[in-house]
Amino acid sequence: VSRATATGDRRFPAGFLWGSATASYQVEGAVNEDGRGKTVWDTFSHTAGKTHNGDTGDVSTDSYHRYAEDIALMKDLGLKTCRFSVAWSRIFPDGAGQPNPKGIDHYRKFCQALRAAGIEPWCTLYHWDLPQALEDKGGWQNRETAKLFADYAGYTAGKLADVCSHFMTMNEISTFVELGYGNGIHAPGLKLSRGKLAQVRHHAVLAHGLAVQAIRAAAPHVKVGSAENLTAVVPVFDSPEHVAAAKKATVEENAGYLTVMRTGRYTDQYLQTLGADAPEFTQEEMKAIGSPLDFQGLNIYTATYARAVKNAKGYDIVGNPASYPHMESPWLTVGPDALYWAPRLANECWDLKEIYITENGCSSADVVAGDGHIYDTDRVMYLRNYLTHLQRATSEGVPVKGYFLWSLLDNFEWADGYDKRFGITYVDFKTQKRTPKLSSEFYRNLIARNSL
Numbered sequence: 001v002s003r004a005t006a007t008g009d010r011r012f013p014a015g016f017l018w019g020s021a022t023a024s025y026q027v028e029g030a031v032n033e034d035g036r037g038k039t040v041w042d043t044f045s046h047t048a049g050k051t052h053n054g055d056t057g058d059v060s061t062d063s064y065h066r067y068a069e070d071i072a073l074m075k076d077l078g079l080k081t082c083r084f085s086v087a088w089s090r091i092f093p094d095g096a097g098q099p100n101p102k103g104i105d106h107y108r109k110f111c112q113a114l115r116a117a118g119i120e121p122w123c124t125l126y127h128w129d130l131p132q133a134l135e136d137k138g139g140w141q142n143r144e145t146a147k148l149f150a151d152y153a154g155y156t157a158g159k160l161a162d163v164c165s166h167f168m169t170m171n172e173i174s175t176f177v178e179l180g181y182g183n184g185i186h187a188p189g190l191k192l193s194r195g196k197l198a199q200v201r202h203h204a205v206l207a208h209g210l211a212v213q214a215i216r217a218a219a220p221h222v223k224v225g226s227a228e229n230l231t232a233v234v235p236v237f238d239s240p241e242h243v244a245a246a247k248k249a250t251v252e253e254n255a256g257y258l259t260v261m262r263t264g265r266y267t268d269q270y271l272q273t274l275g276a277d278a279p280e281f282t283q284e285e286m287k288a289i290g291s292p293l294d295f296q297g298l299n300i301y302t303a304t305y306a307r308a309v310k311n312a313k314g315y316d317i318v319g320n321p322a323s324y325p326h327m328e329s330p331w332l333t334v335g336p337d338a339l340y341w342a343p344r345l346a347n348e349c350w351d352l353k354e355i356y357i358t359e360n361g362c363s364s365a366d367v368v369a370g371d372g373h374i375y376d377t378d379r380v381m382y383l384r385n386y387l388t389h390l391q392r393a394t395s396e397g398v399p400v401k402g403y404f405l406w407s408l409l410d411n412f413e414w415a416d417g418y419d420k421r422f423g424i425t426y427v428d429f430k431t432q433k434r435t436p437k438l439s440s441e442f443y444r445n446l447i448a449r450n451s452l
């Protein structure tokens with residue numbers, strides 16, 4: 001067993017699962033192939049003014065065709081696992097009805113190729129690419145979408161269960177709800193009222209819960225979880241009162257997402273704050289939403305600071321000054337200790353038992369140097385610091401079992417298009433040439449030694 005000591009043992013626990021993560025619309029391309037149906041991201045990215053430069057995922061890294069090359073990169077890194085997502089509209093082109101066998105075939109072949117390379121596939125069933133046909137019927141504003149998602153999730157997990165052992169229902173419900181239906185920055189680009197937004201949020205967590213039940217029914221032996229980007233609360237400094245405040249904030253700041261998914265209950269504060277805008281729900285729905293999970297995935301990029309105050313909530317969220325550092329993406333403020341506090345406090349709140357960091361990583365300006373290398377020293381600095389805090393968590397017994405770096409490749413970064421690069425592998429989008437960056441070397445080294 002590895003334990004941190006005053007003499008500086010910086011090992012991760014034996015068997016720690018090192019991986020990378022990607023998502024269907026961000027890497028696949030091949031949008032018109034093998035019967036794939038249109039999604040909200042096809043529509044959105046082809047609408048003028050919605051993405052940087054009018055960029056789309058039409059081709060991206062072409063990973064639908066080039067996955068063998070991607071897997072070779074993973075193998076070279078020594079990855080033990082790969083997190084990918086299935087495009088709902090490749091399985092059910094209109095979201096429901098007759099399945100398209102070519103869709104399952106593709107992901108089967110992909111999983112088999114991963115396994116042949118000694119890499120365990122981890123599958124996300126929804127990474128924001130809602131079939132357009134369902135959006136046309138109200139999308140996540142329509143409760144029926146939750147039911148159809150569960151049908152698709154159960155069907156797909158059942159078909160892939162023999163080649164894939166771990167399934168995550170949805171990726172970052174909070175991001176696609178708040179950005180897609182709240183401020184309109186992501187597809188489908190809506191800006192709903194507070195009440196309608198709360199109902200969308202409810203339908204999305206319900207979809208997660210119903211999908212957990214459907215996956216368990218269709219594939220009793222697979223492990224089921226989700227990948228949620230909680231608001232990662234960090235105490236302004238490590239004193240008992242601020243830590244207690246950060247714990248309270250972890251529950252309340254995530255009330256509409258992780259908290260309700262882990263407890264099957266909206267907090268009193270959440271319902272009171274919404275008042276007449278609170279969502280409609282039944283007890284049966286709440287039970288589904290709180291369905292027990294085998295593991296919890298946490299996507300963690302930034303820290304949100306809380307301090308203890310004597311108000312009704314018992315805490316305050318503290319904003320950052322303009323001088324606070326960030327990575328290439330302005331929203332990506334640097335908060336390495338989020339990777340210590342978020343798993344620790346989430347575990348204290350909900351007794352999670354098995355935690356995976358399902359995403360962490362950053363954008364960098366990534367200049368190709370004169371010698372052809374990409375020296376992304378800022379990304380290496382970011383990873384080294386965040387992982388130092390993760391190692392502290394594991395050494396104190398927080399049950400974090402693995403880490404998935406976002407991302408293997410530069411890819412379609414949603415509304416930012418190809419302007420923001422998150423890969424540890426550089427992609428020349430004209431030639432599709434892949435070049436490992438300095439951060440790839442760092443990650444390979446870390447994995448080989450299982451130690452910082």
Ligand code: PNW
Nearest residue numbers: 023171172175229299331359406413422
């Ligand atoms: C996550 N924010 O998205 C997603 O799961 C990935 O698809 C994405 O590429 C990655 O992080 C990097 O952005 C986020 O504005 C997008 O706070 C935006 C935010 C957070 C996460």
